[in-house]
Amino acid sequence: MIILEDVSKSYSTGAPALNGISLHIEPGEFVFIVGDSGSGKSTLIKLLLRELTPTSGKIFVNKYDLSKLKRRKIPKFRRNIGVVFQDFRLLKDRNVYENVAFAQRVIEVPPREMRKNVPSMLSMVGLAEKYKARPRELSGGEQQRVALARALVNKPPILLADEPTGNLDPKNSWEIMKLLEEINKSGTTVLVVTHNREIVNAMRKRVITMKKGIIVSDEKKGGYIDED
Amino acid sequence: MIILEDVSKSYSTGAPALNGISLHIEPGEFVFIVGDSGSGKSTLIKLLLRELTPTSGKIFVNKYDLSKLKRRKIPKFRRNIGVVFQDFRLLKDRNVYENVAFAQRVIEVPPREMRKNVPSMLSMVGLAEKYKARPRELSGGEQQRVALARALVNKPPILLADEPTGNLDPKNSWEIMKLLEEINKSGTTVLVVTHNREIVNAMRKRVITMKKGIIVSDEKKGGYIDED
Amino acid sequence: MRISTFGYTLKQGLKNIFRNKIFSLATIATIGACVFLFGLFYSVVMNFQNIVKEAQSGIAVTVFFDEDISDERIREIGDLISLRAEVSNIEFVSADEAWETFKREELGEYVETFGDDNPLDTCANFEIYLNDVSMQDALVTYLESIDGIRDINKSVIVANILSSMNSLISYVSIGIIFILLAVSIFLISNTVAIGITVRKEEISIMKLIGATDFVVRSPFVIEGILLGLVGAGIPLVAIYFIYNNVIEYVVGRFTILDSLLTFLSAKTVFSTLVPISIIMGVGIGFLGSFVTVRKHLKV
């Protein structure tokens, strides 16, 4: 499903954010990506979405060779991926309902279905009552859940979630993780970047640990690796 | 230092975010505020900074009666408070150094001292090398640490931190908490909103738990209260 | 594209206008101001040209005959002249008529110093009015070749002044209107550009979710067209009222100028002004949003 071959990414300034990463993720896997702040986790997610292009190396996602993907084909490619961005990236001047519905509109879901899917997704993340609010009228955790609802509403074959519980209380975080696990069980490949040691240790999934742009460990049924 | 008397806050839409909160925090205290997503924690912080005004009730911060504070006096009042915002609120088109230095310029620190304070603060949060980067060239956790550096650089008598470790790995989070504890020991009153159960349970400080706009528990040397 | 998507796009275009009120107002205001200035000068210039053209049509070439000419020959000459393409009108003036006109127009105060005789008894003539003053020379060359004509009075100076004025005004008008158009396009695209830069983030989010360029761009383009339409419509209505009132005022206040100046009717001016302005507003609204959005689509 996701293959990285010796991928590096350098921004115009500073040390390379990714430094020769190779990685295979099979369809239907549930993978945690953990690592220090600034170790390149978000960069990796952005590469998989083709928001960024790698400086070198090859990336395959969902059978697309990203280095050969034509600009025209990018939207089609992205429609198979649900993403939760670390900074949410909600549409500021649309309300919660419209933010989630937008993902459905993009894949041209018939309006009748959309009017069922969106509210049911919103109530799954506990925001059924807030559907009329604008993003700036929401608390941090509420915004994060809108972002999650938008990523999940299309039931995409791949889900990339960058720190989806950073602003959520432990109870909410657990509920969200259970939701992701469920979605994974129905066939979606799930990649979750997180700092939540408790959750990573409890769920016993594949854990990829990054440090300064390289993968320092990759364990099936792993846990959060502490240096100290 | 901080006194709230029967404070309520309703936004134009939805249920009240705070509903009759009373609270005393003594000078030099270290207080955790925990609670569900949307329980009113950020609203409380915004009231203390006078970013918002309460719908009813009285607030005293650092001997200022906020209901009587003249608009002209607000800047002077705010200079005694360091704040980490949940959404960071960095100045987008200034680099890391300038973002931190801005807090020093506001209180008119002589340039010579500023040129010492800012780099030393930046290295304390582990960003000494990134001083030239713009906020959008930083990872989530790095941005959060810039926000923290800006709040701390003036050594304010009061520190309000809204989720200061939400985007940080456990190791970094611990270091930041130790830093806050140190600052608290040197006399600063510290209020930290957090979802990090591990840290709250380990540090054994005063813990205020909120739920749907009211304080449901307030314990000296408390821990994270789980419902389930 | 599904019908529902199309309806959604249209609705979003409309909603965008209300979502970004400051930007929408700014765009309408800018387009409005530009169309307003353009329309104002267009009206002034059209009237100017019309006045000069009217003045030209009053200029005549006068033809005097040999002293021993027959009435027969005069009629022949008249027929020959009226066949020429550049001639709009020809009038025979008898010697008596010539003297009456001369007394009235030229002598004025001095008239009493002349007796009752007609000193101009050989001055029967044709007054030939032209379609275009600049064609005078061609006509005169032709007239000189006709037998029986003693002299041709061609009022060179006035004709030249008018024809120079005419081309000067044409040049200046074209210059001013061109500058105004350029400035307008510049200002409007400017406003649209700032407005869309603000929404750069929005555009990139949509693209990252998988929206095609077309879907992202359509609401912006619709918004641009609508803003252009409103922005062009308001000043047109304003100019219409201003135009009628100003002309009424000028005609009433400066009665002395009334005979000199013939103003165009609002209908005449607006029959070209309206389409130009609408095309300008809508075209710039469309192109402005189309081009500026493209810049941000490369996500």
Place this chain on the structure above:
Amino acid sequence: MRISTFGYTLKQGLKNIFRNKIFSLATIATIGACVFLFGLFYSVVMNFQNIVKEAQSGIAVTVFFDEDISDERIREIGDLISLRAEVSNIEFVSADEAWETFKREELGEYVETFGDDNPLDTCANFEIYLNDVSMQDALVTYLESIDGIRDINKSVIVANILSSMNSLISYVSIGIIFILLAVSIFLISNTVAIGITVRKEEISIMKLIGATDFVVRSPFVIEGILLGLVGAGIPLVAIYFIYNNVIEYVVGRFTILDSLLTFLSAKTVFSTLVPISIIMGVGIGFLGSFVTVRKHLKV
């Protein structure tokens, strides 16, 4: 305010310009376009008024004397007239001079039908040139009260036309310049407003950190003034070159108009245009940023 803070403020004002390049360019462009249009029309209007004023100064009141008047009395009358405030110049025209002029200017083609006599032998006169055509009536009333004057020729029509033209042009000019100024102020504050709305967030962050209104606002105001200065300077330089070239071209191309039209020197026009434009640019830059920032300061 500390000196270091002042230096910092100044530097930030400058830096802001480069930080928000699109906005800075848009502002400069808008101010530039407005000052450009304003300057263009100001120049045109100034020249127009000058041309009409020159034309007026060629209009004279002509005074004829009683037939039996003595040279002595004529001289007395001349002295009386020259004392009047509205008179700019007075010229004595003898009967012979009058006839020569009449033959040359009025008779033209018809001159040969008159003999060698001077039919105007009682037509010695004074030509009185006025400071301002609109004062003609007052002068005529005075002249009628003087003994020894037979007749006064006051060229009512031309004088009235010119004085009407003069006030019509004044009204239209003031109207156009007023509209241009209003549109400019509107457009520029528009651009500044959008630009600062973009920075609303920045302003509120600064205020939440404890910055005073003054500290937050100063860099924006400095930025506004600098943009206004640059925005006004560029079109002034452009107009200067255009102005000189256009006049040179017109004078060269339309030689026939040269005698009719006297153009003002660039120096004359620019001595008022430059201060007005600079005040306009800087003033709007200052006010625009000052007022729009205030809106966002209430944090």
